[in-house]
Amino acid sequence: MPEATNKWIEAVAKMIKLTQSGDLQWKVEPPPDEAKKQPDDRIEAVFSTDYLEKKLRIYKRTFKAYYPTVDIGVLLRGTSLEPYWDTEVLLEFLGPRNVVLWAFPKVDPLKDLLASVQYQVAGVTDFLGAILGEDPSQQS
């Protein structure tokens, strides 16, 4: 079993738990330009928090990737690369002036952490509580 991967999975799972329990509070920020690694990159929103004296940032990056295509034309022209859109979730440790000090290894639970952060920031729990707590028969 990949022990190093397991350690990152456990760490991210703990952050999900802290986020869902409200012990880790995130705030939304506009996407900074330096987060874009390529001109075509798309980043909708960035979420940041402070935990154990560290500033953390999480966001989803949509980027253009390429895969090689094989057809008869390729044999005549040489290699051909077909573009497609891919996504990745990045969790980064930030230093002074939001310099990226380190990025978390890419493990699957990062997507779930981002979803939990968005759930918290959007206030879905309060919304569901309010909308499901309403009794339409009592409305005038």
Place this chain on the structure above:
Amino acid sequence: MEAILAFLTSPWFTAIASVASIVSLLLSALVLLNVRKIRSFYVFTARVPELVDRLKTNSSELSTQMNDFQGFLPQIRLILADTEVALHSLSKKLRGPEKRVVLALAVRVKGYDPKHEGEGPLRDIYVDMHKVVATIEDLREDLKWER
């Protein structure tokens, strides 16, 4: 004709024939083993990615539902039932330590009662689902280099 009969019934020819029979039996066993290995490789390649994706989807849904554990109890039960089926199916395509890990998780998922045990064990199951996914993906990478 007698010479041929004498040759075929001679002790040294009988000995060679016996050795050849044993060798062909061993070769048949070797071919059978290889055919089984190739078959399990193709079953693994064809079915395991789909099962791993199912585990990933289920774990993501569990994570979402842990935002409101009590509110999503019925959905959590349904996802765990599907997860147990996927884990059993996955275990049949694996061998050795990976199979044991997957089976152990299937047993835990089956034995878990969200209503009485609460949220804590579900978070452990969530982590273990991701560990299983990471282990299988590691195994898939290794298999690419074996072929």
